[in-house]
Amino acid sequence: xxxxxxxxxxxxxxxxxxxxxxxxxxxxTVLAWxxxxxxxxxxxxxxxAIAALLVVQPSVNQSVGRALERSFGVIAxxxxxxxxxxxxxxxxxxxxxxxxxxxxxxxxxxxxxGSANQIPISVMLVLTIGAATPDYxxxxxxxxLIGAAVxxxxxxxxxxxxxxxxxxxxxxxxxxxxxxxxxxxxxALRTPKTDAQLQEILLTARLLRPxxxxxxxxxxxxxxxxxxNPRQQRYRVALDADAALFARMGPLVTRSLNMTRAxxxxxxAGLPDEPTVEPIVDELERAAHDLRLLVRADDDAPIEPDAKxxxxxxxTAPLRILTPHAEHWVLIGSLMEDLRRVHEEIVGAE
Numbered sequence: 406x407x408x409x410x411x412x413x414x415x416x417x418x419x420x421x422x423x424x425x426x427x428x429x430x431x432x433x434t435v436l437a438w439x440x441x442x443x444x445x446x447x448x449x450x451x452x453x454a455i456a457a458l459l460v461v462q463p464s465v466n467q468s469v470g471r472a473l474e475r476s477f478g479v480i481a482x483x484x485x486x487x488x489x490x491x492x493x494x495x496x497x498x499x500x501x502x503x504x505x506x507x508x509x510x511x512x513x514x515x516x517x518x519g520s521a522n523q524i525p526i527s528v529m530l531v532l533t534i535g536a537a538t539p540d541y542x543x544x545x546x547x548x549x550l551i552g553a554a555v556x557x558x559x560x561x562x563x564x565x566x567x568x569x570x571x572x573x574x575x576x577x578x579x580x581x582x583x584x585x586x587x588x589x590x591x592x593a594l595r596t597p598k599t600d601a602q603l604q605e606i607l608l609t610a611r612l613l614r615p616x617x618x619x620x621x622x623x624x625x626x627x628x629x630x631x632x633x634n635p636r637q638q639r640y641r642v643a644l645d646a647d648a649a650l651f652a653r654m655g656p657l658v659t660r661s662l663n664m665t666r667a668x669x670x671x672x673x674a675g676l677p678d679e680p681t682v683e684p685i686v687d688e689l690e691r692a693a694h695d696l697r698l699l700v701r702a703d704d705d706a707p708i709e710p711d712a713k714x715x716x717x718x719x720x721t722a723p724l725r726i727l728t729p730h731a732e733h734w735v736l737i738g739s740l741m742e743d744l745r746r747v748h749e750e751i752v753g754a755e
Contacts (some may be wrong), residue, residue, distance in 0.1 A: 443511025456552025466632035486531035572627035575620035580700030
């Protein structure tokens with residue numbers, strides 16, 4: 406990437422903000438300006454417009470937080486600016502000193518970045534574009550509260566976002582990839598593999614951890630999108646089901662990684678000929694099949710055809726097999742124990 410291209414890449418997002426959110430920001434800004442002009446005539450309601458613009462966020466919960474941050478920051482900044490303006494006037498060095506004081510006030514109070522940054526901004530605006538009078542200071546506070554309230558109301562009333570679809574897709578994708586890992590293990594045990602192929606299987610399995618983290622973050626975003634959302638009761642059941650399914654995926658991720666690591670570390674060319682391996686291969690394939698049934702139980706996507714089944718769970722009771730060859734008993738025993746726990750997770754055994 407060339408220098409100019411790299412520079413412009415820093416200015417652009419990988420994805421556009423949803424058009425609806427842009428429209429809500431514009432609507433909230435215009436409404437806040439108009440309402441503030443009606444409530445406080447004869448002023449330019451900059452504080453109201455800024456507050457409305459900043460409060461409209463991707464979720465209602467974020468809007469509530471931003472409204473509180475913005476309101477507290479403005480009130481604190483206006484009070485500081487008014488006090489300093491009355492005592493020291495409005496010379497340029499006074500404005501600069503007031504901004505520095507405001508920065509340290511935010512640090513001393515351990516405020517969030519939103520509130521801490523808003524205090525010096527408000528101090529600067531009040532001392533530079535306004536007069537340090539009680540009426541002016543009070544008007545700016547009222548103006549900010551109007552803007553924050555308008556932004557919050559617009560975000561609640563105009564189709565508040567619900568982020569359930571990305572969370573559901575992430576959980577389904579995680580379960581499907583765990584099933585694919587079981588199938589790759591079954592193939593490795595049935596058909597001789599090279600060291601490079603075993604390494605590829607291990608590296609692919611390790612991608613489950615990032616997928617798990619992505620699903621967890623998506624569930625967190627979905628839960629946040631329902632907080633203070635008037636439609637939350639309608640969607641809460643679906644989100645709780647996805648969260649419960651994700652909780653069951655955690656041990657399966659660990660087990661699939663353990664089995665993949667064990668096969669990678671203890672593999673030898675004679676393993677596919679081990680008589681005790683074939684039942685384990687069958688069980689891995691059944692685990693993959695039943696896991697797909699589990700993750701798609703409430704999903705519209707069709708289950709891929711299976712020669713052994715027509716959609717009926719197949720996972721058997723824990724394996725009972727003969728004593729394996731001395732060179733393979735560590736691996737076989739490890740796989741049996743992990744499969745036992747996989748069985749418990751998939752069928753929901755206590």
